[in-house]
Amino acid sequence: MSDPRPGQRFSLDDAPAPGEPTTLQGARHYLPTQASDPYHQDEIPDSPAIDAAIAPPRKRRWGLMIVLGGALGLGTLEAAQTLYLSTLGGDWLAGAWSLIGLTAVGLGARALFGELWRLRKLRRHARLRRQLDEEWVDDAPATHTDPLTLAGELREQMGLPRDHPQWQSFLDAHQSHHTAQETRQLIAHYLLHPRDRAARRLVTRMSGETAVMVAVSPLTLVDMSLMAWRNIAMLDRIAALYGLQLGYASRLRLFREVLRNMAFAGASEMVSDAGMDLLSMNLAAKLSTRAGQGLGAGLLTARLGLRAMRTIRPIAFEGDEQPRLADLRREVWQQLRRLDDRAEPR
């Protein structure tokens, strides 16, 4: 154990105190009497192997990529050449065609870069989330990053400006002595709770509407496309609430993530949820088959929404703040009941 550093008094005008001259940079001499521990090497974590085994197999289609990339590159070159020659030779039609071709290539490239950019943002989001999870779990040792710096990163990730009122009220509440755990509480309250509330409202509304739409729609095919469309729209909006812009690829990736989370959700949670779902669907089916179907679809949307919230939220929910399906179920059911009541007088 190294000795605690002694105190130091400074002159009041914050002038740098004269330091002791250092003889050698980087080298440190220890007394032989200094307590020492045997050299301890951290065990190599075995998780990457397991992760790799669990993760879906990744294969890159190099051949296809070379062919596509080559064709695109050569095409662009040829179009540019044609354009150049046609301006010289006066072949306006060929020139216009190649111009259109170039524009198309440019647009495609822009879209591609946009996609990549958003994918990167999603990846950064996931990384930040993991970091926050690791460091802000309990009172972490002082070796970790300063909580306020991490909070600043989170603010940037969420796309909030520095003078955003919520961020300002967080700064007012935050004190230099707050630990990581305390900072997490404050961030959750000032930045995330308003968004949680909005997201929950959104999920409630969307699942209710989905339930009603499925209940009234006459065709199964329409049901299916309705579900897909609305669920993707919901995912988009939830992501936007937490400051994440989704492109095509990132949306797909996130959707896959959410679905995987749903598929591997804890068995007990599934059982209790599904039990209640079945019960309420049965009850609803007693009223009408349509209502039963609607409720089923609505509940699925609600579950997807909640799962998406859990996946996207930058800091994992704590204990009792997590929105539960049971609260939403009643609301979805009420929406359906209203429909039913209105239908009955006829």
Next chain:
Amino acid sequence: MARHLTHELRNLLDRGRDRQLRLAVTGLSRAGKTAFLTSLVNQLRHAGIDARLDLLKSAREERLLGAQRISQPDLGIPRFPYDEAIAALESTPPRWPEPTRGISELRLQLRYKTRRARGLLGDTATLTLDLIDYPGEWLLDLPLLEHDFLSWSESQLRRTGPERRQHAEAWRAALDRHRPDEEVDESRLAELAEHYAASLRSAREAGFSHLQPGRFLLPGDLQGAPVLQFFPLPGVGESDRQTLETLPADSLYQTLKKRFRFYQQHVVKPFYREHFRRFDRQIVLVDVLGALNAGPERFEDLSDALATLMRSFDYGKRSLMNRLFSPRIDRLAIAATKADHVTPDQHANLVALLESLLAEPIKDLRYADVPVRAFSLASIRATETREIESDGKRQPALRGHGLDGEPVLIYPGDVPDRLPENAFWQRQGFDFTAFRPAPCRSQALPHIRMDAALEWLMGDKLR
């Protein structure tokens, strides 16, 4: 009488509905009990207006409406001198509140909005918080109750280290001329007891904490009474019990034994029965930095004192039955006070040191399945944290005013995360500066982590 009965009935009703909380603020002398209570009342009074209680969930969600002092249950006990303490803090130059010299009580009524409306009951609720303040010296009398004279005598003399023994030198010398079976007259006994009291006082001056009996240091209204004229007998032990018990009634041993018993029965027991039996929550305040300043022997002494002290409280899970009839402490906070005297980066070490200081009691509490949390706390914050450039590195520093009123800018030094060896103390030692409170004008007192401590102690009652 009728009024008393209705009062009792209401208390019982409140306890039954779990709307009453008795908070034990435990700490030896100079641990910061009075400052804690003053700050607690102040923060709760200012809640929702200008108090920063962001870590108290109900305050953060703006549900805490405030608190009011209401008439206390026992009208025979003085009220906690909150206004005097605030006046001291607001005077120019600001002073710390006077140390406590007697028992006082305080009852606060907290009003808050519940998280969910409670039907016909409306959406506001109240919580009654009972607090008492008392001199820390008296607290150490509680462990006396589990001793008789002989075992107490033995325990008092077994523990003393070399430095502590020095303080008892004069008393030892005076006592050496007497034997336990000898008859000693009243005035000589008073003289010896005075020697003993003087040894306790000088030990306290030197920074020791485990000093029994507490009334010797702060007699209150018992000044000069024979009940305060006894002392432990060196050189006798459990093996001599047989012979000692047969001694005549006016022998030194028997006289001391009688007085010790009287002290136990008529001084300590009522104090314990009336004030220390019925608690729901507890916060143990420890001046860790003061103990570090004082050196290894006193540090051990403090650890020892706290361990014996905490055995005097009932810990365990709560249920409706024992809430009504024999309340127990079901949640506990331990706090290293004066955390504003070190820089924020040292708070983690301060907490670790506190935990190692209280290692033994924490084990017992864990066995009893009572949740404990350690905090670094400053009830009234006297310094502000700065950062300065020194040796090309940025390092934190504290800015405040010393007790003499001189402004200081200081890095107070590292706090070790466990007790350093003796050699370290001889080489370097610790010297944490004391600060006087920062000037404040009728706004909420600045603090460190009072809100977190409050959340832990009563957050679950403010839902």
